[in-house]
Amino acid sequence: MDLSIFTEYGPRLLAGFRLTIICWLLGTVFGAALGLLIAVAQRYGGRSVRWALQTYIELIRGTPFLVQLFLLYYGGPMIGLRLDPLPAGLLGLTIYGSPYFAEIFRSAFRAVPPGLIEAGRAIGMTELAIVRRILLPVGLVSALPALINFSIILTKETVILSIITVPEIMYQTQYMATMTFTFLEGYFTLALFFWAFVEVISRLGRRLERRITRHLIERT
Amino acid sequence: MVEASSVEIRKVNKYYGQFHALKDIDLTIPPGKVTCLIGPSGSGKSSLLRCINFLEEYDSGEVLIDGQLIGYETPGGRRMAPRRLRQMRSTIGMVFQQFNLWPHMTAQENVAEGLIRVRGMRKPQAMERAAEALTRVGLADRMGNHPSRLSGGQQQRVAIARAVAMDPRLMLFDEPTSALDPELVGEVLNVMKALAAGGMTMVVVTHEMGFAAHVADQVAFLEAGELVGVDVPSRILREPEDPRIQSFLRTYRERNVI
Ligand SMILES: Nc1ncnc2c1ncn2[C@@H]1O[C@H](COP(=O)(O)OP(=O)(O)OP(=O)(O)O)[C@@H](O)[C@H]1O
Ligand SMILES: [Mg+2]
Numbered sequence: 412m413d414l415s416i417f418t419e420y421g422p423r424l425l426a427g428f429r430l431t432i433i434c435w436l437l438g439t440v441f442g443a444a445l446g447l448l449i450a451v452a453q454r455y456g457g458r459s460v461r462w463a464l465q466t467y468i469e470l471i472r473g474t475p476f477l478v479q480l481f482l483l484y485y486g487g488p489m490i491g492l493r494l495d496p497l498p499a500g501l502l503g504l505t506i507y508g509s510p511y512f513a514e515i516f517r518s519a520f521r522a523v524p525p526g527l528i529e530a531g532r533a534i535g536m537t538e539l540a541i542v543r544r545i546l547l548p549v550g551l552v553s554a555l556p557a558l559i560n561f562s563i564i565l566t567k568e569t570v571i572l573s574i575i576t577v578p579e580i581m582y583q584t585q586y587m588a589t590m591t592f593t594f595l596e597g598y599f600t601l602a603l604f605f606w607a608f609v610e611v612i613s614r615l616g617r618r619l620e621r622r623i624t625r626h627l628i629e630r631t
Numbered sequence: 632m633v634e635a636s637s638v639e640i641r642k643v644n645k646y647y648g649q650f651h652a653l654k655d656i657d658l659t660i661p662p663g664k665v666t667c668l669i670g671p672s673g674s675g676k677s678s679l680l681r682c683i684n685f686l687e688e689y690d691s692g693e694v695l696i697d698g699q700l701i702g703y704e705t706p707g708g709r710r711m712a713p714r715r716l717r718q719m720r721s722t723i724g725m726v727f728q729q730f731n732l733w734p735h736m737t738a739q740e741n742v743a744e745g746l747i748r749v750r751g752m753r754k755p756q757a758m759e760r761a762a763e764a765l766t767r768v769g770l771a772d773r774m775g776n777h778p779s780r781l782s783g784g785q786q787q788r789v790a791i792a793r794a795v796a797m798d799p800r801l802m803l804f805d806e807p808t809s810a811l812d813p814e815l816v817g818e819v820l821n822v823m824k825a826l827a828a829g830g831m832t833m834v835v836v837t838h839e840m841g842f843a844a845h846v847a848d849q850v851a852f853l854e855a856g857e858l859v860g861v862d863v864p865s866r867i868l869r870e871p872e873d874p875r876i877q878s879f880l881r882t883y884r885e886r887n888v889i
Pocket of ligand 1: 647650652670671672673674675676677678679
């Protein structure tokens with residue numbers, strides 16, 4: 412094993428790690444936000460809104476991420492949507508994740524006891540206040556494990572952005588490996604990075620869950 | 632004395648799909664009095680109660696709160712504007728069998744929420760008012776607890792405080808003690824008795840015949856979506872004429888003899 416390559420390619424790899432984390436973070440946040448919007452619109456929208464959103468969900472879930480990304484990055488310019496690799500990648504991740512997030516939120520909303528909503532209505536709260544003050548906070552708590560789980564899945568999807576030349580960690584590792592023939596060292600480091608990354612997220616996730624559900628658990 | 636509402640229910644019909652759940656119900660609920668709704672399971676007690684604040688929409692007839700139609704602009708007409716409906720609901724308190732406290736808020740926050748969102752109060756004033764309301768139901772020392780850290784009886788008293796803090800002119804109760812362990816029923820009934828003594832108009836769906844007998848001013852008996860009888864408790868509970876009421880009370884007594 413030749414470790415000297417890390418002194419030469421270290422900065423590139425570090426930049427790659429950073430970009431991967433940024434892509435994951437933004438992809439998760441934007442994807443979850445879009446998913447939340449979809450879930451709320453599905454709950455309150457009319458029949459046609461619900462149908463349109465359901466179709467969107469099925470279309471996105473039914474196609475591979477790579478295909479979506481190529482459509483966006485290589486197909487986009489043909490309809491005037493010219494994006495740089497990074498924005499295209501982030502937009503792709505957001506779109507790719509949104510239906511999964513939407514489904515998570517949708518089932519979490521369904522799990523909110525209707526009585527809690529009725530209590531809000533009976534007291535004269537607006538629907539908007541009910542969503543903000545009751546549906547979202549109560550729903551989020553039950554959605555949390557699934558949200559964390561899917562955000563972990565998304566960490567690993569970020570490597571696909573390398574194919575449209577986003578210089579994230581997969582891209583940088585590939586670059587180093589082909590330049591120096593250090594396939595074993597390079598990809599081993601990459602695997603280690605993802606394992607550690609996921610480990611950190613799931614630990615933080617568990618801590619967050621405990622914090623949030625602390626006072627919700629029935630004392631026995 | 633609170634300003635108390637009256638309720639006038641006229642020829643109300645309610646369907647769940649094909650199922651006729653309420654049949655031509657006529658009932659007058661006088662201001663400042665306690666009306667108990669009793670009857671077998673599935674007879675339509677909850678449905679009728681929930682029509683009063685339009686949590687359940689009725690299909691024909693009228694429900695008038697202080698002479699004002701709730702839910703529709705005119706009898707059989709268009710739905711009333713959401714804003715008007717919310718305004719009417721904000722003067723009608725409701726207490727549910729399952730308490731329905733918001734689990735992510737403390738007792739005090741549960742009570743303050745409506746004051747802030749509906750009455751437009753500032754948070755400090757709302758919290759102060761919530762504290763007063765909780766003190767009145769004997770929970771001064773539990774205000775910071777989340778519902779999961781309260782007994783069923785305490786949770787139901789918070790729910791009552793949440794409704795009462797809004798200064799309602801009418802209170803609806805749907806089996807408020809049915810989800811409670813027997814030893815916790817008394818504390819909730821006591822709070823309700825105090826409310827009744829204060830002159831609140833109350834409509835109470837209940838299986839507590841003791842409460843109906845001693846606190847109610849009138850008792851209405853429903854069966855299979857029909858209002859079979861309405862009378863003062865001494866008559867309807869002690870010497871009912873209708874055989875359906877007789878048989879209901881007989882079953883009740885048999886079940887409650889130890
Ligand atoms: N959302 C609904 N959809 C269909 N049927 C319903 C619905 N809600 C109630 N019903 C039916 O309407 C009838 C009256 O129900 P309701 O809940 O008013 O009875 P209840 O007298 O309150 O009974 P209980 O004592 O068990 O609470 C029942 O037969 C019930 O099955
Ligand atoms: Mg009922």
